[in-house]
Amino acid sequence: MALSCLLISACATDDYPDLSADNQLNTFNKQFLDGKTTASSSLKGQPWATSSLNNTNIKAQAQQMASAVPVAPVSSEGAQTTLDFMGKSDLFLKNAASNGFYVITVSEYLNSTVADNNWSVLDVGPAELYAAGHIPGSANIPLANILSQMGTIPAGKKIAVYSVMDTNAAFAVQVLRVFADREAYVLKGGADAWQAAGMTLEA
Numbered sequence: 032m033a034l035s036c037l038l039i040s041a042c043a044t045d046d047y048p049d050l051s052a053d054n055q056l057n058t059f060n061k062q063f064l065d066g067k068t069t070a071s072s073s074l075k076g077q078p079w080a081t082s083s084l085n086n087t088n089i090k091a092q093a094q095q096m097a098s099a100v101p102v103a104p105v106s107s108e109g110a111q112t113t114l115d116f117m118g119k120s121d122l123f124l125k126n127a128a129s130n131g132f133y134v135i136t137v138s139e140y141l142n143s144t145v146a147d148n149n150w151s152v153l154d155v156g157p158a159e160l161y162a163a164g165h166i167p168g169s170a171n172i173p174l175a176n177i178l179s180q181m182g183t184i185p186a187g188k189k190i191a192v193y194s195v196m197d198t199n200a201a202f203a204v205q206v207l208r209v210f211a212d213r214e215a216y217v218l219k220g221g222a223d224a225w226q227a228a229g230m231t232l233e234a
Contacts, residue, residue: 164232193221
């Protein structure tokens, strides 16, 4: 409180040098609390009712901005809510350990495809690396585009996902499982592990 009084007094003294101390403080208060101008042309205070700091005004401005943005109608039939995706994310995390953290090795993948050819391979690395060499038959969707392009992945198939880093593949696997209900797995080691297993890449 003392500091506030000191600052008010100091400001008042600078703005109103020709007035007495009491009149300086009264004029200062009148200017900033009542929103009136002074002969000194110093800054005018804004009334609280119209201040941009007033929470009521902030909410009103936000509502006006929101109402100005056109929103396309969305059918509720089959639509999934935020709570649905939160539930799927929760299950994804809780079931990770019991599902080997959704990781398979190249040898596990190869053995699995012998009995079940219902697999797709997805490279989520940069397009230039994919062009330089990739697992035969794999599709390429760079990680940054996975949400917008995951509809291009053949439906009804398990997905082995790889990248330069397994971490990137893991991000893609989570997106595919949570947002597309796809049975996706990280192909551990990616193209390097594929070659280490004696398999070749294609360009």
